[in-house]
Amino acid sequence: MNVYLEFAKRSFQKLLAYRMSMAFRLIGFLVSLIVVYYLWKAIFITSPTIEGYSFKMMITYLILSFAINALYDLPVEYELANKIIRGDVAMDLTKPVDLQGVFFAESFGISVNQLIIYNIAFLIITASLFKIQPPASLTEFSFFVVSLLLGFIIMTAIGFITAVICFWTKDVWGIFFVKQAMVTFFAGAFIPLCFLPKWLENIAMVLPFHGVIYSPLSIYLSTISFYKMANLLVNQTFWAIILIVTGRMIWRVGIRRVVIQGG
Amino acid sequence: MKINSPKNKEMMVVENVSKNFNIPYKKEGLSGAIQGLFSRRYTLKEAIKSVSFCIKPGEIVGFIGPNGAGKSTLIKMLCGILVPDAGKIEILGFVPHKHRKRYTRNIGVVFGQRSQLWWDLPVVESYTLCKKIYRIDTHAFNERLKKLSELLEIKNLLHQPVRTLSLGEKMRCEIVAALLHNPPLLFLDEPTIGLDIIAKIKIRRFIKEWSEESGSIVLLTTHDLSDIQDICKRVIIIDEGNILFDGEIDSVIKRFSNFRRLQVDFFQDNMNIERVHQSFSQDKKISLEELEVSQGENNSYLIKFSQTNNSIISLIDNLLANFSVSDIKIQEPLIETVVRLIYERKNS
Amino acid sequence: MTHYVELYLCFLSQHLKKILEYKLSFFIGIIPFILLQLAPIIIIWAVFEKIPHIAGFSFDEILFIYGLGIVSYALGRILFSNLSDFGYRYIIKGELDTILVKPINPLFYILASGFSEKEIGEIMIGIILIVKAIIDLPIHFGILDFLALGYFLINGVFVYGAINLMAITVCFWTKDPRGLTSPIMRIQEFSQYPVTIYGKAIRFIITWIIPFAFISFFPATFFIHRGEFTRYIFCLPIIGVIFPIIAYLLWLKGLSKYESSGT
Structure with a gap:
């Protein structure tokens, strides 16, 4: 475990070097948030609650969604994908560590880093600008934290799969872009999934992505019953396991390709 | 297009040229960065300290000096990229930075580490662009391209995308691009950097022949002393912003190396x-x-x-x-x- | 002048050749941008399933405003693509030096030597939205309207270019690769929705300080006959001249700074 902790620590430090970019990103997120704030304000003027959401809940949803989204930065995936494409991944095979494990550790380091230096600043600023709804009770909040962690595992496992797919492709950027667009949309990053037309919502709930943003936030805002909350957690756990195992399998096949064909 | 003929024999006159830079003094750490936002302290760096020389038509002059000696600052001033703080530069009757548009029509520049060719396109496409930029008439263009591509042995490369060329091939193509408008003055900044010995020799031989034939001035900077030994008669050694030596290459070799x-x-x-x-x-x-x-x-x-x-x-x-x-x-x-x-x- | 037009066309044809050389990667390259544009459109559509109008604007009016915004900004990004990594490419990597030794206006060279084709998919989406809105809206779209649209787009491109140029000219002083592009360009998101939904300060900023509203929103109101914005339409040509002039003067100042200090 110690080794993985070391990897997490290193990627944490690496990110510290990019303070200026972080500040710009923060400003960018804030601007986007202000745009959607006013947009939803105009929308909620016509009707005080839509699909069980009040304006305040909506803003809380969006702020937290932005914050969760910010936890997932791409560098770890990019690095792995580039390593795979350049064929440098063979070097990593010589180390006595599990590569998926290292990937999770590094992602975790980055997320914790984002959480501490970036999300806290973001949340302080937004909480002072807008009214944020606190969680309904400690139970909901602890459920929310668990759901968020499961969401992290799902997102990272998806990232790993995306990177590993690069064993078969030459291009990194396009794949990541498409993945990012799909995930953020179907995770409910821009809008609670219940706002979508029924058929689209159904599709989204079948896919694993809702576990990243929509599920934890539904729990936080307690728009659903306890029974459904428990259901969501089970669903997330299921997906987390499936995705990790799938990633491992694809990785095995890809590595065999490299070992046999020499990249 | 007429090239301004200089009044005297000197094509390039550089008199007491100097150039200083203000280097912002950065403090370490976050607090330093924040302080830097409000007040900046500078340290003055004298990149070139009152330098003078003249160059005559047909000369090939090598500029050498260690990294940070002021070579590239000097070359940039001669190309018209940088404005000197003091002194006078007159080249082909122009003051480079003042008459940049007219002046640059008369120079060819090759930066060894920066390509001017279009990475994704066949070499010849970049040349078509040069033709448009320098307003070369079609007849002269075709003739020169033919001749230069023969001399530099790039005929077979013309229709290959630049990205597929080796370093040496690319450099030869760069040189052709810089000469299509037949400039009376050619700047070569590290033209042989990273090349193998055969590629180097090809380029050196060409530069020498071309200068002899056209009577153009060639100014070249390099790290490789043998570049200069092979093609330059005259060498200017620069260190810490001063001209340390200006004279025949042979005497440098004899005296110092x-x-x-x-x-x-x-x-x-x-x-x-x-x-x-x-x-x-x-x-x-x-x-x-x-x-x-x-x-x-x-x-x-x-x-x-x-x-x-x-x-x-x-x-x-x-x-x-x-x-x-x-x-x-x-x-x-x-x-x-x-x-x-x-x-x-x-x-x- | 004709020389410059000829050169511009020459650059353009070189770029087209490049696209033709990599047809496949062109088609793959535009997909992510189409996806990126789809998410907000689906959201607008989903929202209008629940409510009849936003701040007095109907679904089709919003679509028209949004569509015109997409087209204008995509056009701007296509034509000014080389400004996007100006600081890194031209200042830090020193490509500006190679341009300054050419007998050509350096800004012209930078703008003319780079086009981005990835936004073509976005333009198609924008046009689809505009056409759909025109068909569904009770407005007549005659030849004069087309001419006006053309003028607004050109005007918009100039304003966009001016804002972009100001944002990157900062690099001459900061010697940092980033410039202010990313935070400033985020602000354009504001102008893709009716400006009336925002608070006074934001409205003032996007109208007079960073005049994104003149690129898409105000022109759009001309076509959907929103009389209350007529006075802004009159300001439009002035903005379209003054901002580019200011930006160019600033650029010249930056360039002379570069000439005296180098990199």
């Missing part, structure tokens, strides 16, 4: 310094004056000799004829060494 080192590895075990000496002393073509043999690691020996008394060829011939040699390396003097030697000479 006349010594070469030969590193020889032998197969046979029974070698010693005495045997090498003996073998040399029996050879009529070799003089033992200013020649020194010393033993290096394992079975390798170092022969230091001056080029006035001995030629590399005769030494190598002798060694190969009399011993079983596994490897010979020739060590060129580094620019840094030459500059250091010049300093020592000056100060003593």
Whole structure:
């Protein structure tokens, strides 16, 4: 475990070097948030609650969604994908560590880093600008934290799969872009999934992505019953396991390709 | 298009040119960065300190000097990229930075580390663009392209995308791009950087021929002393913003870097310094004056000799004829060494 | 002048050749941008399933505003693509030096030597939205309207270019690769929705300080006959001249700074 902790620590430090970019990103997120704030304000003027959401809940949803989204930065995936494409991944095979494990550790380091230096600043600023709804009770909040962690595992496992797919492709950027667009949309990053037309919502709930943003936030805002909350957690756990195992399998096949064909 | 003919024989006159830079003084850490936002302190760096020289038509002049000596600052001022703080630069009757548009039509520039060619397109497409940029008329363009591509042996490369070319091929194509508008003045900034010896020789040979034939000035900066030795008659050595030396390359070689080192590895075990000496002393073509043999690691020996008394060829011939040699390396003097030697000479 | 037009066309044809050389990667390259544009459109559509109008604007009016925004900004990004990594490419990597030794206006060279084709997919989406809105809205779209649309787009491109140029000219002083592009360009998001939904300060900023509203929103109101914005339409040509002039003067100042200090 110690080794993985070391990897997490290193990627944490690496990110510290990019303070200026972080500040710009923060400003960018804030601007986007202000745009959607006013947009939803105009929308909620016509009707005080839509699909069980009040304006305040909506803003809380969006702020937290932005914050969760910010936890997932791409560098770890990019690095792995580039390593795979350049064929440098063979070097990593010589180390006595599990590569998926290292990937999770590094992602975790980055997320914790984002959480501490970036999300806290973001949340302080937004909480002072807008009214944020606190969680309904400690139970909901602890459920929310668990759901968020499961969401992290799902997102990272998806990232790993995306990177590993690069064993078969030459291009990194396009794949990541498409993945990012799909995930953020179907995770409910821009809008609670219940706002979508029924058929689209159904599709989204079948896919694993809702576990990243929509599920934890539904729990936080307690728009659903306890029974459904428990259901969501089970669903997330299921997906987390499936995705990790799938990633491992694809990785095995890809590595065999490299070992046999020499990249 | 008429090229302004200069009034006197000098095509390029540089008088007391100097250039200083303000380097922002950065403090470490976050607090330093925040302080830097409000007040900035600068340290003054004198990149060029009152430099003067003249260059005549047809001259090939090499600029050498260690990194950070002010070479590139000087070249940038001559190209019109940088404005001098003081002094006068007049080239082909222009003041480069003032008459940039008209002046640059008369110069060709090759930056060894920055490509001017379009990475994804066939080489010839970049040339079409040059034709448009420099308003070269079609007839002259075709003729020059034909001639240059023959001289630089790039005929077969013209329709290949630039990204598929080797470093040496690319550099030759860059040089063609810089010469299509037939400039009377050519700047080459590190044209042989990263190239293998054959590629280097091709380029050197071309530059020499082209300058002789067209009577154009060639200014070149380089790290490689042998570049300059091969093609320049005149060399300007720059260090710490000053001209340390301006004159014939031969005299530099004679005075400062006349010594070469030969590193020889032998197969046979029974070698010693005495045997090498003996073998040399029996050879009529070799003089033992200013020649020194010393033993290096394992079975390798170092022969230091001056080029006035001995030629590399005769030494190598002798060694190969009399011993079983596994490897010979020739060590060129580094620019840094030459500059250091010049300093020592000056100060003593 | 004709020389410059000729050169511009020459650059353009070189770029087209490049696209043709990599047809496949062109098609793959535009997909992510189409996806990126789809998410907000689906969201607008989903929202209008629940409510009849936003701040007095109907679904089709919003679509028209949004569509015109997409087209204008995509056009701007296509034509000014080389400004996007100006600081890194031209200042830090020193490509500006190679341009300054050419007998050509350096800004012209930078703008003319780079086009981005990835936004073509976005333009198609924008046009689809505009056409759909025109068909569904009770407005007549005659020849004069087309001419006006053309003028607004050109005007918009100039304003966009001016804002972009100001944002990157900062690099001459900061010697940092980033410039202010990313935070400033985020602000354009504001102008893709009716400006009336925002608070006074934001409205003032996007109208007079960073005049994104003149690129898409105000022109759009001309076509959907929103009389209350007529006075802004009159300001439009002035903005379209003044901002580019200011930006160019600033650029010249930056360039002379570069000439005296280098990199």
